Amino acid sequence: MILGVLARMRVRTNRNRAPCHKAVIFLVMKSYSAFADDRGPANTTDTRLAEIAEHGFTVVRGGFSSDVADQLVESLNRIETERSISPANNSFEGSNTWRIYNLLALDPIFAQIPVHPVLLKVIEGVLGRECLISSISSIAIGPGEQAQPIHADDQVLPLPKPHAATVCNSMWALTDFTEANGATRVIAGSHKGDHSPGYGEHFESIPAEMDKGDILIWHGSLWHGGGANTTSNRRYGIAMNYCAGWIRQQENQQLGIPVQTVSQFEPRLQELCGFGTYRGLIGHIDRQTPSDILFGTGGRSVLWDQI
Numbered sequence: 001m002i003l004g005v006l007a008r009m010r011v012r013t014n015r016n017r018a019p020c021h022k023a024v025i026f027l028v029m030k031s032y033s034a035f036a037d038d039r040g041p042a043n044t045t046d047t048r049l050a051e052i053a054e055h056g057f058t059v060v061r062g063g064f065s066s067d068v069a070d071q072l073v074e075s076l077n078r079i080e081t082e083r084s085i086s087p088a089n090n091s092f093e094g095s096n097t098w099r100i101y102n103l104l105a106l107d108p109i110f111a112q113i114p115v116h117p118v119l120l121k122v123i124e125g126v127l128g129r130e131c132l133i134s135s136i137s138s139i140a141i142g143p144g145e146q147a148q149p150i151h152a153d154d155q156v157l158p159l160p161k162p163h164a165a166t167v168c169n170s171m172w173a174l175t176d177f178t179e180a181n182g183a184t185r186v187i188a189g190s191h192k193g194d195h196s197p198g199y200g201e202h203f204e205s206i207p208a209e210m211d212k213g214d215i216l217i218w219h220g221s222l223w224h225g226g227g228a229n230t231t232s233n234r235r236y237g238i239a240m241n242y243c244a245g246w247i248r249q250q251e252n253q254q255l256g257i258p259v260q261t262v263s264q265f266e267p268r269l270q271e272l273c274g275f276g277t278y279r280g281l282i283g284h285i286d287r288q289t290p291s292d293i294l295f296g297t298g299g300r301s302v303l304w305d306q307i
């Protein structure tokens with residue numbers, strides 16, 4: 001099956017050595033746009049999981065409609081104006097990049113994103129059913145932005161690499177993502193390396209070009225970064241990030257989102273925000289599941305009562 005995936009990707013396996021301590025051969029692809037359109041029954045959760053295991057990433061083509069993309073952009077533009085959001089102006093978040101964090105607190109329109117059925121199935125396959133939202137933010141890369149330093153999203157975690165995925169992230173293309181407008185750049189196979197990239201170093205990478213409505217999903221150890229935008233338009237994306245249920249979320253969803261807002265979420269979204277427990281144990285309050293206390297759901301027992 002992997003051979004089929006490689007054929008579809010038209011990759012060159014020219015055995016460029018990655019800048020790793022341990023020999024890891026990264027695949028060098030000319031362009032991610034070489035991916036065939038993968039809508040259709042041949043693309044199952046299993047084929048996507050196999051791509052992530054092998055290359056570190058996959059793309060769901062046509063994951064959401066153009067109308068949804070436009071509505072999301074409209075909401076982001078409104079929030080940006082209302083909150084006078086401006087670029088953070090540091091080397092990681094960028095000087096011409098508009099980021100809006102904690103989106104679930106800001107507009108109900110974002111509640112559909114974490115529970116997207118195709119995306120969530122893949123994430124659960126990588127991180128397990130008890131995964132959590134790590135963060136959900138928008139990233140609008142503006143004209144003139146430089147390429148972001150290549151990094152791995154799990155590189156602050158003190159775990160020897162390579163390790164099983166603790167983080168699995170996605171990028172929703174709200175506009176077309178092209179090499180020119182700052183499509184996310186990835187280094188295929190880099191999630192298998194024994195370390196994270198040195199900050200600010202140069203690495204050969206390829207642009208994950210996508211049509212508006214596509215979703216890029218990657219293993220948290222994959223080396224990647226936002227691209228430079230040399231066009232005169234913004235590249236709008238939503239970074240929908242998840243983590244395993246047993247590590248800390250990047251954005252604090254329990255304190256960051258008003259409880260009244262969370263009470264309106266569907267139960268699965270409440271769980272993803274961290275109002276459940278991991279294995280009936282981690283995150284309990286006085287032997288109870290937080291959502292049972294707050295929203296009167298379930299009455300789920302603590303692990304110790306189940307053994």
Ligand SMILES: O=C(O)CCC(=O)C(=O)O
Pocket residue numbers: 092139148153171182183184185224225226227237
């Ligand atoms: O904007 C992008 O394409 C990637 C951004 C990213 O990787 C990050 O900010 O961690």
